[in-house]
Amino acid sequence: MGEPVRFVLATHNPGKLREMGEILSRLGVEVLSPAEAGVTAEAEETGTTFRENALLKARQVCAAAGLPAIADDSGLCVEALNGGPGVYSARYGGEGLDDAGRRALLLESIRGQTDRRAHFSCCVACAFPNGDTLEAEGRCDGLIAFAPLGTGGFGYDPVFQFPPLGRTFAQLSQEEKAAVSHRGKALAAFAEKLDAYLKTHREPLSPVAEAPEPQSGLTGKQRSRLRAMANGIPTILQVGKEGIGENLIRQAEDALEARELIKGRVLENCMEYNARQAAQALARATRSEPVQVIGTRFVLYRESHTIPKEKRIRLEPPRKAQKKGAGR
Numbered sequence: 137m138g139e140p141v142r143f144v145l146a147t148h149n150p151g152k153l154r155e156m157g158e159i160l161s162r163l164g165v166e167v168l169s170p171a172e173a174g175v176t177a178e179a180e181e182t183g184t185t186f187r188e189n190a191l192l193k194a195r196q197v198c199a200a201a202g203l204p205a206i207a208d209d210s211g212l213c214v215e216a217l218n219g220g221p222g223v224y225s226a227r228y229g230g231e232g233l234d235d236a237g238r239r240a241l242l243l244e245s246i247r248g249q250t251d252r253r254a255h256f257s258c259c260v261a262c263a264f265p266n267g268d269t270l271e272a273e274g275r276c277d278g279l280i281a282f283a284p285l286g287t288g289g290f291g292y293d294p295v296f297q298f299p300p301l302g303r304t305f306a307q308l309s310q311e312e313k314a315a316v317s318h319r320g321k322a323l324a325a326f327a328e329k330l331d332a333y334l335k336t337h338r339e340p341l342s343p344v345a346e347a348p349e350p351q352s353g354l355t356g357k358q359r360s361r362l363r364a365m366a367n368g369i370p371t372i373l374q375v376g377k378e379g380i381g382e383n384l385i386r387q388a389e390d391a392l393e394a395r396e397l398i399k400g401r402v403l404e405n406c407m408e409y410n411a412r413q414a415a416q417a418l419a420r421a422t423r424s425e426p427v428q429v430i431g432t433r434f435v436l437y438r439e440s441h442t443i444p445k446e447k448r449i450r451l452e453p454p455r456k457a458q459k460k461g462a463g464r
């Protein structure tokens with residue numbers, strides 16, 4: 137069935153990374169950490185739902201790594217706090233607090249409350265280089281304990297009491313937690329969807345390392361030469377959160393008027409395109425040809441008839457044409 141598919145885990149939370157890696161590997165999914173995939177930047181979570189934020193993180197890491205990426209957005213929703221801190225769980229109490237500080241703040245803010253009901257929610261989203269996405273959700277109901285208990289897990293685990301087992305999440309083993317947790321449920325549902333998806337899609341999963349479909353009939357040799365030349369040129373186009381609009385197309389046109397080979401990259405805040413899609417969209421708009429896509433970068437070529445001859449790229453003509461020219 138071809139090469140095993142590898143996914144980048146789009147999280148910088150070590151607790152989540154451990155749990156997701158563990159659960160996904162049991163489900164047969166091979167994963168890389170963001171560091172292993174060379175992704176360092178953290179996405180800004182501007183969404184107002186778990187789903188929005190999970191998709192945002194997955195898409196950004198997928199675009200940055202050029203590999204399918206799986207993200208988790210999760211949080212604790214407390215009845216007595218009208219569902220808060222919810223999507224703001226990681227930022228509850230502001231920047232200065234660590235996990236212990238957030239737990240203390242939570243206990244303090246519902247001190248004296250008899251309604252201790254709460255649930256963890258999790259949305260797992262996966263983004264593929266071809267733009268496809270998959271999502272799954274999971275929820276786990278419990279109670280907020282009166283004091284922290286246990287040393288396992290992470291985040292709010294020591295204050296999340298799970299009545300069916302009579303312990304807090306921090307008192308459960310990793311397997312026990314995974315079997316009942318919001319994340320365990322979301323990942324199990326996700327694995328089913330992924331399985332179905334993989335049965336019908338192989339193409340979008342491979343890293344986007346090679347050139348997209350040829351459009352103007354360059355030969356393999358010509359394309360290799362252009363790729364070799366692309367190593368030394370600066371990146372002059374940036375596809376950001378505005379995507380590909382008139383300005384960017386004009387910029388690409390201007391650049392292609394001045395030279396035949398140009399390089400661009402897709403920034404992390406661009407939600408709409410990965411590098412392959414950006415290269416194809418810009419190539420269509422400027423009648424150029426994408427000759428390379430690696431990670432977030434892409435290279436476009438357009439033969440020019442206006443640039444002085446000595447500045448043009450001399451591509452070896454295809455062999456057949458050479459023979460004819462030689463008059464043999």
Ligand code: ITT
Pocket residue numbers: 146147148149152181193208209210211212225226256289290291292293305317319
């Ligand atoms: P990434 O965005 O990099 O994945 P994060 O910690 O910022 O990391 P979220 O925005 O999804 O992730 O915030 C989720 C917060 O909710 C997390 O920081 C914990 O405080 C809490 N949380 C989520 N799942 C949890 C769990 O299983 N146990 C304890 N706390 C959890």
